[in-house]
Amino acid sequence: MTKGELITALDTSMQGQSVLKLSSLIAQYRPDVKLVLDTCFHSKKEVAFRASWMLEYLYTHHPALFKPLVHDFLNKVPLQENLSCRRHFAKIVALLTAPKSDPVFAEVVLNFDFDLLIDTLFTWLIDPETPVAIKAHCAQALAHLAFKQYWIKDELLQTIDYLVDQESIGFFGRARAVRKMLKKLSAPVQA
Numbered sequence: 001m002t003k004g005e006l007i008t009a010l011d012t013s014m015q016g017q018s019v020l021k022l023s024s025l026i027a028q029y030r031p032d033v034k035l036v037l038d039t040c041f042h043s044k045k046e047v048a049f050r051a052s053w054m055l056e057y058l059y060t061h062h063p064a065l066f067k068p069l070v071h072d073f074l075n076k077v078p079l080q081e082n083l084s085c086r087r088h089f090a091k092i093v094a095l096l097t098a099p100k101s102d103p104v105f106a107e108v109v110l111n112f113d114f115d116l117l118i119d120t121l122f123t124w125l126i127d128p129e130t131p132v133a134i135k136a137h138c139a140q141a142l143a144h145l146a147f148k149q150y151w152i153k154d155e156l157l158q159t160i161d162y163l164v165d166q167e168s169i170g171f172f173g174r175a176r177a178v179r180k181m182l183k184k185l186s187a188p189v190q191a
Contacts, residue, residue, distance in 0.1 A: 006039055010050040033058055033069045040085050052088035059092050063102045070108045078120040083131060086124060090137035097144035114145055125159060132167055136174035143178045146185055153182050
């Protein structure tokens with residue numbers, strides 16, 4: 001599949017049977033996932049959004065196709081400025097860092113330097129312009145990463161306490177789940 005073919009396919013409305021259309025696009029073309037990731041930064045917001053949606057679908061339904069791209073994806077998350085795309089990016093990060101993530105990604109999560117990504121997730125989380133769904137995924141991903149970097153726990157709990165009074169009920173539900181997860185996290189043993 002060429003870049004032009006992908007953009008043409010994603011430049012059409014996907015209402016109604018959207019997931020089926022995405023599935024058939026993937027089955028028909030077996031797109032280069034790098035091409036899909038690059039298209040997530042397309043200047044036409046709708047094309048970028050649909051590419052991000054396709055990327056999330058590839059992650060959840062075809063992890064073997066997504067695996068070669070995971071480092072590139074994680075490095076590009078901080079560059080995403082399209083709010084519609086950020087929702088899918090943040091969700092992929094939350095799924096990728098989850099304790100029950102697909103085992104093909106375990107080594108990546110173990111060895112990747114998440115510092116810039118953690119900064120980005122906190123930035124998105126506290127930005128008043130960020131929609132609640134993105135904030136929920138950011139909080140979830142940060143909670144998962146607290147198992148890797150313990151300092152995140154206190155910072156995230158303080159941030160959630162601050163945001164819970166300002167955000168919608170949708171955020172409140174995720175905040176409760178994140179707090180519960182973080183309560184189970186104990187400080188690392190000092191040698």
